[in-house]
Amino acid sequence: MSLQALSGLKVVEWSEFVSGPYCGKLLADLGADVIKVERPSFGDRARRCGPFPEGIPHLEKSGLFLYLNTNKLGVTLNVESASGAQLLKELIKQADILVQNNPPRYLDELELDYEHLKNVSPRLLMTSIAPFGQTGPYRDYKSCNLISFHTSGIAFVNPSDGVDDTEAKPPLQGPEHQAGLLAGLSAAIGTMSAVFAQQMTGLGQHVDLSEQEALASITRRELAVYAVEGMGWTRLKGSQPGMASDIYQCSDGRVYLICFHDRTWESWLEVMGNPEWAYSELFLDIATRRENWDAAKVMIEEFTREHTVDEILRATEPRRIPCKPVNTAKQLVESELLAERDFFAEVGHKEAGNVKFPGAPCKLSETPWSVQRPAPLLGEHNEEVYCGRLGYTRQDLVRLRAGGVI
Amino acid sequence: MSTGGGTQNTVQKLPLEGIRVIDFTAVWAGPHVTQWLAVMGAEVIKIESRLRPDMIRAYWNLQSTGHSINSEFAEFNYGKKGCTLNMTQPRAREIVRELVGISDVVTENFGGAVMDRWGLGYAELAAIKPDIIMYAGSGFGRTGPYKEFPAFAGIAEAFAGLCHLNGYPGGDPRPMATFGYADVTSAEHGALAILAALHHREETGEGQYIDLSMTEVVSSLLFQPIMDYTMNGRVQGRQGNRDSVMAPHSCYRCRGDDEWVAIAVSSDEEWRSFCDAMGNPAWTGDERFRDALGRWRNQDELDALIGDWTRNHAHYEVAEMLQRVGVMAGPSLKMEEVIQDRHLRERGFHLDVDQPGLGTWCLAALPWRLSDVPPGNYEHAPELGEHNEYVFGELLSMSAEEIARLEEEQVIY
Numbered sequence: 001m002s003l004q005a006l007s008g009l010k011v012v013e014w015s016e017f018v019s020g021p022y023c024g025k026l027l028a029d030l031g032a033d034v035i036k037v038e039r040p041s042f043g044d045r046a047r048r049c050g051p052f053p054e055g056i057p058h059l060e061k062s063g064l065f066l067y068l069n070t071n072k073l074g075v076t077l078n079v080e081s082a083s084g085a086q087l088l089k090e091l092i093k094q095a096d097i098l099v100q101n102n103p104p105r106y107l108d109e110l111e112l113d114y115e116h117l118k119n120v121s122p123r124l125l126m127t128s129i130a131p132f133g134q135t136g137p138y139r140d141y142k143s144c145n146l147i148s149f150h151t152s153g154i155a156f157v158n159p160s161d162g163v164d165d166t167e168a169k170p171p172l173q174g175p176e177h178q179a180g181l182l183a184g185l186s187a188a189i190g191t192m193s194a195v196f197a198q199q200m201t202g203l204g205q206h207v208d209l210s211e212q213e214a215l216a217s218i219t220r221r222e223l224a225v226y227a228v229e230g231m232g233w234t235r236l237k238g239s240q241p242g243m244a245s246d247i248y249q250c251s252d253g254r255v256y257l258i259c260f261h262d263r264t265w266e267s268w269l270e271v272m273g274n275p276e277w278a279y280s281e282l283f284l285d286i287a288t289r290r291e292n293w294d295a296a297k298v299m300i301e302e303f304t305r306e307h308t309v310d311e312i313l314r315a316t317e318p319r320r321i322p323c324k325p326v327n328t329a330k331q332l333v334e335s336e337l338l339a340e341r342d343f344f345a346e347v348g349h350k351e352a353g354n355v356k357f358p359g360a361p362c363k364l365s366e367t368p369w370s371v372q373r374p375a376p377l378l379g380e381h382n383e384e385v386y387c388g389r390l391g392y393t394r395q396d397l398v399r400l401r402a403g404g405v406i
Numbered sequence: 407m408s409t410g411g412g413t414q415n416t417v418q419k420l421p422l423e424g425i426r427v428i429d430f431t432a433v434w435a436g437p438h439v440t441q442w443l444a445v446m447g448a449e450v451i452k453i454e455s456r457l458r459p460d461m462i463r464a465y466w467n468l469q470s471t472g473h474s475i476n477s478e479f480a481e482f483n484y485g486k487k488g489c490t491l492n493m494t495q496p497r498a499r500e501i502v503r504e505l506v507g508i509s510d511v512v513t514e515n516f517g518g519a520v521m522d523r524w525g526l527g528y529a530e531l532a533a534i535k536p537d538i539i540m541y542a543g544s545g546f547g548r549t550g551p552y553k554e555f556p557a558f559a560g561i562a563e564a565f566a567g568l569c570h571l572n573g574y575p576g577g578d579p580r581p582m583a584t585f586g587y588a589d590v591t592s593a594e595h596g597a598l599a600i601l602a603a604l605h606h607r608e609e610t611g612e613g614q615y616i617d618l619s620m621t622e623v624v625s626s627l628l629f630q631p632i633m634d635y636t637m638n639g640r641v642q643g644r645q646g647n648r649d650s651v652m653a654p655h656s657c658y659r660c661r662g663d664d665e666w667v668a669i670a671v672s673s674d675e676e677w678r679s680f681c682d683a684m685g686n687p688a689w690t691g692d693e694r695f696r697d698a699l700g701r702w703r704n705q706d707e708l709d710a711l712i713g714d715w716t717r718n719h720a721h722y723e724v725a726e727m728l729q730r731v732g733v734m735a736g737p738s739l740k741m742e743e744v745i746q747d748r749h750l751r752e753r754g755f756h757l758d759v760d761q762p763g764l765g766t767w768c769l770a771a772l773p774w775r776l777s778d779v780p781p782g783n784y785e786h787a788p789e790l791g792e793h794n795e796y797v798f799g800e801l802l803s804m805s806a807e808e809i810a811r812l813e814e815e816q817v818i819y
Contacts, residue, residue, distance in 0.1 A: 223481070340550050
């Protein structure tokens with residue numbers, strides 16, 4: 001097996017659910033050696049989350065867990081016991097990086113926070129992911145996808161095409177798990193930057209990732225325009241300056257169509273057969289179109305409703321009018337484009353069987369993404385890691401298990 | 407890049423110091439990639455032209471200031487250097503080849519194979535500098551049936567299934583908030599890929615080509631509904647502020663103007679604490695709300711009752727009350743509130759960037775905090791061609807005469 005991009009980097013991942021595991025996955029999928037530490041018997045709480053095959057919960061068949069934990073070795077460890085904490089430290093001493101997403105106060109209580117761990121391993125690069133980071137007034141706040149989206153400001157401007165009645169249509173969270181994924185992704189970047197920092201100094205580092213900030217970063221355009229130009233941005237229709245791009249109903253689905261700018265507007269008029277209404281002075285140039293866009297939308301949709309998604313695509317693609325279908329998961333999985341791009345991966349798992357899910361998020365030419373091993377069974381690599389790497393015997397493992405340490 | 411020895415001084419250098427990036431990206435997704443690299447200390451040289459400046463420069467109030475920068479441009483381009491090269495001229499492309507020879511990374515996000523047409527595709531660049539890392543961001547990838555299409559975040563999001571999952575229950579699919587969800591998520595995957603490629607190059611001396619499709623990035627983030635389909639043939643829909651498991655779990659109206667608070671309860675224990683915080687109104691004793699399943703099934707009524715309570719309070723107030731007793735809650739922040747939020751302020755998420763001639767602008771930092779590294783390179787965003795003298799005079803050692811000639815010939819233009 002040829003070298004992968006992050007071959008040689010050793011990671012201990014002491015995290016669960018979405019954000020920490022996604023950070024660990026990103027590193028593992030790029031070739032880092034990642035040992036995932038889970039609670040004995042209970043494991044990562046993601047194991048209790050669907051989707052499950054046929055909707056039947058099973059600790060080893062959670063779709064959420066299976067995707068987020070590819071390429072990792074899995075061990076069980078009760079970190080709250082003194083012996084467990086000791087074992088964790090031994091694992092850390094052999095690693096370059098620790099990724100964790102436990103509540104900050106929990107780490108303080110266990111004396112496993114960065115201040116303590118850096119004494120165990122001065123070279124340690126520790127990435128801590130928390131809803132509001134490791135410092136500040138909200139440090140100990142509890143959170144989830146909903147809270148992260150709302151406290152980041154994204155919810156307040158969602159949906160981006162605006163609503164008529166802000167009382168009836170509250171600010172909107174994004175789809176499930178997106179907040180945790182963003183946090184994990186930003187954490188992976190931070191982790192890699194710490195690797196680079198260490199090359200210069202040999203020193204350890206604490207990477208402090210706040211999920212709220214990871215999401216707030218997405219609203220930077222809105223924040224800048226508000227802070228500097230004083231232009232308020234809300235989800236009320238008409239308050240959003242910028243591109244008027246829209247979703248239109250077709251006879252058999254929907255398309256997302258951007259036909260607003262001069263060049264694309266003219267081409268789009270061609271597609272619609274140059275209807276008279278479009279030549280009204282209401283729509284003559286970009287400024288008046290912006291003002292009267294709601295009216296234009298109604299007329300455009302009268303047209304699209306008479307056509308299939310396919311017909312609209314066949315008319316817009318050769319004219320380079322930005323237009324694509326509003327797909328569901330089904331259409332995505334059946335997409336010819338994604339098949340041609342070899343986007344999906346199918347991985348065999350001991351308990352769950354063959355599982356199909358997204359493959360590489362992007363393509364690296366020399367060190368391509370690959371699944372070397374599926375997500376681990378609970379405690380699957382206890383022997384390989386505790387005996388093989390830390391030098392314990394099998395009898396030791398029996399004792400540790402009996403003592404509730406692993 | 408050897409270790410600095412045994413001293414325990416705080417590091418003064420940034421992690422990517424010494425890395426040079428030749429940056430052809432424009433608009434949002436591409437510049438956000440190189441923004442991460444710039445903040446981490448890489449020297450990012452943004453290549454534009456007077457014929458074709460980054461289109462974001464043309465938004466907002468340009469005429470009145472006489473500068474080529476507005477807040478939106480600054481928000482995506484601080485920390486970078488800017489130079490102008492008229493790429494329609496063969497001499498300009500030669501100059502780019504010289505720059506590549508002294509650089510580590512080349513980035514682009516053109517709508518189509520523009521770099522290839524300029525004779526600056528990966529094969530050509532690798533011939534100049536074998537360990538070059540080239541990043542190509544696009545809407546649908548640099549191979550495949552849509553490789554010539556320009557990228558738009560909304561389009562990528564629609565295709566990838568995000569719009570279908572975004573919106574109010576019982577309502578239509580809606581475009582995702584802000585104009586940047588696909589842009590920022592793609593940019594971060596791009597930055598991560600570049601860092602991984604740089605790491606690999608450190609170890610092996612080998613460069614490579616990174617082909618990033620925005621649609622694929624967003625699709626990969628939607629693995630869960632995808633797997634619900636591949637495992638069970640189930641097509642998930644829109645949940646709004648609700649959740650597949652937790653209840654109550656929604657956004658509730660507060661006292662102020664368009665003011666809301668988000669609340670989520672995930673256990674019986676949290677439910678009891680929540681009821682206590684509300685002062686145990688009689689309705690909380692209702693049979694239907696006694697357990698998690700009951701609360702989930704009777705959410706509509708539960709939400710209405712909770713809303714009656716939250717309406718009497720401010721959003722920050724509710725959040726603090728509930729967090730104090732261990733219940734997940736947070737104010738739904740408006741843009742101005744994000745800027746004023748005391749937690750984000752204390753964390754240093756908001757920056758004061760001095761834009762010469764324009765004033766001090768409040769811009770958003772990156773979610774990047776390392777303990778023993780300076781906060782980051784948050785230098786002002788460059789005016790069009792601001793660093794021509796540095797790039798051509800210093801880096802390429804051109805004489806003042808030569809630069810003047812090239813400006814006259816509209817090569818440096």
